[in-house]
Amino acid sequence: MTGVIVRRNPSQCTSFEAQDGHRITEVLGLATTNTSRYSVAYIVAPEHTRGEARQNQFDEIVIVEDGHATIVQDHARQTVGPRDVVLLPAGTRYWIETEDEQLRFWAVCVPAFRPEWSQVGETRRDWRSYQTPRGADRLRPRSV
Secondary structure: OOOOOOOOOHHHOOEEEOOOOOEEEEEEOHHHHOOOOOEEEEEEEOOOOEOOOEEEOOEEEEEEEEOOEEEEEOOOEEEEOOOOEEEEOOOOEEEEEEOOOOEEEEEEEEOOOOHHHEEEOOOOOOHHHOOOOOOHHHHOOOOO
8 A cells, every 4th residue: 555545434434333232343454455554443332331351462542532431451440531542552351331421432453453363252361372463563662
């Protein structure tokens, strides 16, 4: 895609409803634009829902557009609202809970989302078998 500007609007893209009720629209990524380095999805989580617990093998950045929710990790709870940006590093096990309002947010995955790199459910991945996807290490900041 060198030298090409790609403009896509979620309202013009195909979406699907996940098992937890979240409406997911991939705007850029493997499934829509054959982009493997990153993916961008627009997600709407209905009120009073608990998203599926997941642990990804890629970094995920959540950018909240509208609404409030709690991002829950095994050891912490973080309330988020409009314009908040949250980094969920690869290997982080989390889920999203909404209260009295729906949550609309963007999810940016680096490298691009792949179902086989996202473990969904309550079971935990054994850290000894965890492998960072090829190329993901170049995106992490280097310590000085």
